[in-house]
Amino acid sequence: MITVRNLTKRYGPVPAIADISFDIATEQTGNIIGFLGPNGAGKSTTIRILTCFQPATSGSAVVAGFDVFRESVKVRRQIGYLPENAPLYPEMRVREYLNFRGKLHRMSPVDRTKAIDRVTERCWLGEFVDRPIGQLSKGMRQRVGLADALLHDPKVVFLDEPTIGLDPNQIRETRKLIRELGEQHIIFLSSHILHEVEQICTHTIIIAGGRVLAQGSPGELQEQISAGSKLIAEIKGPTGEIESAIRKIDGVGSVQTDSLGEWQRLSIDANGRADIREAVFNLISKKGWSLREMRREVASLEDFFIKITAEQKQR
Amino acid sequence: MRNIITLTGRELSSQFYSPIAYIVIAVFLVVSGIFFATTTFLAGGPSNCRPLFQLLPIVMVFVLPMLTMRLMSEEFRNGTIETLMTAPVRDIEVIVGKFLGSFIFFLLMLAATLVYPFLVSFYGPLDIGLTFTSYVGLILLGALYIAVGLFFSTCTRNQVIAVLCSFVLLAIVTLLADFLVRQIEGTPRVVMQQVSLLSHYHDFARGLIDTNHTVFFLSSTGLFLFLAVKVLEFRRWR
Structure with a gap:
């Protein structure tokens, strides 16, 4: 579903990521992929390339069967993306915003209404749909962002640090939700918290300094690391x-x-x-x-x- | 095309949510009202709005950049550019949608000034042709101003920088260039006349629709929209 080959991205002379390669195929990796690394490891850069926001300096990436560089609009139809800190338009109301996003995904009015009902229920936004986004708390805004990412029933959902800035209760709820979503979508989530990834992910890629250091299922990873035991x-x-x-x-x-x-x-x-x-x-x-x-x-x-x-x- | 309509609709409605837009409308109508009362709506004057139409372009230099400054800058500052550009939309659709949203807002603002020719028509037969061509001129000029403002808004995440840059550029090509046209002679004057937006606009305010000027305004608007698309692409490539 995601194939990344020798992906490199430089900002000026400094490489943010260098020569990253990995394969995500549901049969082998399961549906919830953790992208784990300390801050500044290149997680967001990689996700931005995979979501077609930024082009890579070199290398290639295929998401949901399409090349992110050459067929970017096709890729973007298949993916949902929740950037770090869930940026939203504060002046819009939740329903209005989701409706706008649905239109961008070319959904018919009937589909939009259905989809908005579905995702707002999924993300516990029920009573907040008619509130302006600017009035919502950080955790609620995160849910709106997640609802947006799920609206068009995408094949792959990218979540960049989905639990950052949430309180412990919200973190637990979000993790539970991600686990549930993994049954229908491929979830690619980045995190700098080890036990979060250990808890919910079926496959983990560890990245630091712009390079992949280890990858595999939790068991395989343990084995790779304990190889030198x-x-x-x-x-x-x-x-x-x-x-x-x-x-x-x-x-x-x-x-x-x-x-x-x-x-x-x-x-x-x-x-x-x-x-x-x-x-x-x-x-x-x-x-x-x-x-x-x-x-x-x-x-x-x-x-x-x-x-x-x-x-x-x-x- | 459907994306452009969607984006235009969102842009237009978000203009109405912003307090700046109301201040812009208020300033525009108050200033044009003062000009109308003191220069145009005079006993014994001709039954048209020519003096007002001469002054409106200058008001627009100050007012339109305030309308356009947030268009892209705000997307960059809030990070919403990321969600926007990872939806299946093209760069050009985003720029054109933003442009049309503000342009329609400007048309609504301009529509409010129709009350002035209407008032004049009570006191004498209004020169309808002249009024019409003046509005065509203002609309073309406004489109160019908005494209320039949108271009600068795409260049920076800081709205203040965006508004100042568009204000300076528009003041140069509108006010300074017009001033120079009257000061210098020979070839430099001919060049300045081509640069000066007011020289291009004057024929409209005199009752003429000249293809030359129409093409000038449309192509410069197109140029700045094209540049905005390229800057948006460039910013993502970095």
Whole structure:
């Protein structure tokens, strides 16, 4: 549904995003795509390119089957977009605004009325439809923006930081709504909040400094990040022999040994994604050594995200 | 085409929501009313509105940029340009819609001045032909002013900059150029006459509809609308 190839966008000499590529296909990725990255990572720039607001400097992107650059009007018919902070015309009333947007999408008057009823119910705007937008609170305006993005029943809905500036209750409601919307639309949402993406997204793309750092389902992502995980084992046996024996196991990288009296504490790096726990245990039992602890130190997504966020800040 | 109608409708109605529009109408009608009372509606004067029609273009230099300053600047400032341009509309439709919205508003404003020739007609046979051509001239001139204002509004997110730039440019080509035409001679004068909007407008106020001037106004309006479209494209390319 979304295919992005080597997308680059420069503002002057500085690249906002560099060489971004990813594929979104519902069968593999599910319907709710999280675009996660610290502030200034290039999330909004990417979304602006995918929604045909800005052209890219180089690279290509296909959304809903059409090229965003060459067939931009066709793409724009298929997408809904809620920009950050939901910009709206404050002087218009909610219904008036949605009606205007419906006309731009070439909907007939009957379809517009139906669609407005549908989206205002969906986004809990019922009693507010005849209020001027300027009088609404931030959370309500966000809902109007969301209602607008859903009005023409688009295939893909882009939400740029949809929960920013909302109170905790509204955040919970919005997340629930996004999960429901994922049943009918492909939702592409950007966020700088890790647990938000972990909670609602079926597929996550992590971006920082304008580059994609990791992508996959929550499980895959965990695996990618934990690939460089360590195995910690405390073993009692003949000093010197333990380390060399473990080094001979298939898939073992570097081994570090600390001596704790008669116990040896080994921290073992596995090559790639190899799971060496069984092999290590078999070795110990064959040799008749004692084992009092064995655990895998898994890097969590959160550690990973904090690390890249910190790197971003240093730049 | 349907998009243009939609955008024009929204633009026109949003003009009526804005307090500036009412101030603009008020200023325009008060000033033109004063001119009408002091220069045109005089005992023993000719039964037409010529002196008023000579002055209205100058009032419009001050008044129309205030109408056009928010057209695009406000979209950029509020970020609504993003929702607007990601809907299936073309740049040119946005610019033309904005232009027509303000242009219709200007026509309504101008329609209110019809009361002056109407008043004159009570006291003598009104020169209908002259009144008609003067209005044609004012409408063409107003269209150009609005296109210039829209162009500057597309260039900046700051409404004050937009209004000042259009005011300065319009004052130069309307007031300064007209002043220079009367000061200099030879080739520079001929050039200035082509630049001066009032020189082009005078024939209309004298009762003539000249293709030359009509084409001048229409093509310059088109030029500024074209430039506005290009600036809008450029701003998104950056």
